[in-house]
Amino acid sequence: MQWQQWSPDGEEIAFTYNAGDGQGTSIYLIRPDGSGLRKLASRAAEPVWSPDGSQIYFFSNLTGQVEIWRIRRDGSGLQQVSSLYPQVNVDHSLRISPDGAQLAFYGVGPEVAEYGTEIYVLNVDGSNLRSITLSRGQEEWLDW
Structure with a gap:
């Protein structure tokens, strides 16, 4: 079990797990x-709850490239949110803003050779x- 996160109401915990079924996490x-215990989404990782607890955002490679997706807490309404590839390759640490309006993550864009x-x-x-950092080195511990 990895990348666990409590729901805003404290009623459930979302987590990433590899069950060994050949589908990845x-x-x-x-x-x-x-x-x-229930499976919410296959081929998915790094769940983050919307502030109201109604949806979960996550990374998935369901399209062959890692993109951001969302699903309702009850498992309905699976929807691809982003179309980042090839502009940006998603890396890790998906987060949602406290007001639920924005998502942030680490990624690699065209500036990879320099930054x-x-x-x-x-x-x-x-x-x-948009990229909000363009600095040499590695940023760590993204959070709002």
């Missing part, structure tokens, strides 16, 4: 007492992608 939900991994921000509808 998937996102599961479980109650804090260990009951109610390496940078922090990117976009709106939760996938619009307005």
Whole structure:
């Protein structure tokens, strides 16, 4: 189990797990007492809850490239949010802003030769992608 995150209401924990089924990691939900385990999304990683707890955003390579997706807490409404490739290759650390309006992550864009991994921000509808860092070295521990 890795990359776990409590729901805003404290009722469930979303986490990434590789069940060894050949599909890579998937996102599961479980109650804090260990009951109610259920698979939410296959070929998915790094779940983050929307502030109201109704949706979970995550990385997935369902299209052959890693993009940002969202799904409702009940497992319905799977939707691709971003179309980043080939402009940006997603790396890690998906986060959502406290107001639920923006997503941030580490990625590698055309500046890779000079800068390496940078922090990117976009709106939760996938619009307005922008790099907010362009510095030599490696940024660490992205959070809002």
